[in-house]
Amino acid sequence: MALSFNPRLVRGVSRCHAIVTAKMALAASCRDFSAAEKSTVIVNLNDNTGVATIQLNRPPVNSLNLQLLTDIKIALDKLQMKKDCRGMILTSSSPGIFCAGLDFMEMHNPQEGRAREFWRSLQEVWKMLYGSRLATIAAINGHSPAGGCLLSLTCDYRVMAQGKFMIGLNETLLGMVAPFWFQDTMTNTIGHREAEKALQLGLLYSGENALNVGLIDELVPPEKVMQTAQVQMQTWLKIPDLARRLTKEQMRGPTLQKFVQRQNEDVDQIMKFIMDSATQRSLGIYLNTLKHKQLTSV
Numbered sequence: 677m678a679l680s681f682n683p684r685l686v687r688g689v690s691r692c693h694a695i696v697t698a699k700m701a702l703a704a705s706c707r708d709f710s711a712a713e714k715s716t717v718i719v720n721l722n723d724n725t726g727v728a729t730i731q732l733n734r735p736p737v738n739s740l741n742l743q744l745l746t747d748i749k750i751a752l753d754k755l756q757m758k759k760d761c762r763g764m765i766l767t768s769s770s771p772g773i774f775c776a777g778l779d780f781m782e783m784h785n786p787q788e789g790r791a792r793e794f795w796r797s798l799q800e801v802w803k804m805l806y807g808s809r810l811a812t813i814a815a816i817n818g819h820s821p822a823g824g825c826l827l828s829l830t831c832d833y834r835v836m837a838q839g840k841f842m843i844g845l846n847e848t849l850l851g852m853v854a855p856f857w858f859q860d861t862m863t864n865t866i867g868h869r870e871a872e873k874a875l876q877l878g879l880l881y882s883g884e885n886a887l888n889v890g891l892i893d894e895l896v897p898p899e900k901v902m903q904t905a906q907v908q909m910q911t912w913l914k915i916p917d918l919a920r921r922l923t924k925e926q927m928r929g930p931t932l933q934k935f936v937q938r939q940n941e942d943v944d945q946i947m948k949f950i951m952d953s954a955t956q957r958s959l960g961i962y963l964n965t966l967k968h969k970q971l972t973s974v
């Protein structure tokens with residue numbers, strides 16, 4: 677079985693059971709494309725529809741560490757090389773949490789070499805997703821702060837689960853500045869004025885408010901998130917691939933070009949920032965706040 681769990685992190689047997697059940701249900705018409713035995717993603721491609729699903733599978737919160745980023749990249753590489761794959765739905769195997777953003781363990785007192793590799797992997801995953809030839813839909817089945825929000829923003833369409841879930845780029849709450857390409861992705865989605873507020877205040881939106889500002893496209897009951905994403909995917913796949921893809925390239929091209937020009941500079945800036953003792957102090961304070969559950973949404 678292609679699942680590996682750290683028992684300390686798994687909250688109950690029911691979650692494990694749900695994943696196994698979901699895998700069995702998909703097995704009939706789908707091929708398993710998971711990167712490796714211990715992969716932190718579950719990947720399936722439905723041969724009939726040409727639609728793939730990538731499930732983030734790193735309990736308890738799918739925080740993005742080097743391994744998860746690497747596995748996402750491998751999965752995307754494989755899918756994009758398959759001619760018959762036309763669409764991809766990005767979701768989580770842990771209902772209630774889409775993705776908690778970057779793994780604090782990669783950010784808190786890191787080794788510089790590892791930190792560089794980590795940041796380059798994040799850049800690579802963003803670039804691949806934002807420029808993907810596939811039609812992409814985020815099925816946001818839970819909380820989606822910071823890097824989780826960024827992942828969903830790379831997709832062409834976002835469906836989110838109703839409930840007490842939060843989504844947004846909350847970097848300033850951590851005493852951090854969302855890099856320019858996080859900011860650009862946000863601005864391209866919700867417009868300059870709303871992004872200015874969202875980014876400076878580190879706003880975490882409720883589903884309703886995210887819908888109001890255009891951060892997500894649909895808000896549905898949790899059990900309907902996947903189904904809604906699949907129905908929506910049919911709309912995107914009705915459009916001839918080449919026309920849709922070239923339009924996406926033209927719309928996103930300037931953002932991607934700006935990114936490529938400044939990619940190395942971005943790594944250097946992030947390294948300077950993350951290796952600084954004041955940053956680490958402020959991150960330590962945030963981690964302490966997190967333990968006491970003071971995060972709220974607007």
Ligand SMILES: CC/C=C\C/C=C\C/C=C\C=C\CC(=O)SCCNC(=O)CCNC(=O)[C@H](O)C(C)(C)COP(=O)(O)OP(=O)(O)OC[C@H]1O[C@@H](n2cnc3c(N)ncnc32)[C@H](O)[C@@H]1OP(=O)(O)O
Pocket residue numbers: 736737739740773775776777778779780781782783786791792794795819821822823824846847850852853854855946949950966971
């Ligand atoms: C090398 C480069 C490094 C840094 C780059 C520097 C600068 C760039 C600028 C900024 C970029 C930032 C992008 C980010 O993504 S930063 C991450 C921001 N994420 C958050 O603020 C989310 C924090 N988490 C939460 O709010 C909640 O956990 C939740 C809402 C997602 C889920 O709440 P729950 O109540 O369901 O679960 P918890 O009990 O809170 O968590 C369970 C468990 O998981 C741990 N955890 C949560 N989030 C993270 C995380 N991001 N990384 C690692 N671990 C995380 C949490 O501590 C709990 O652990 P324990 O069970 O207590 O051991």
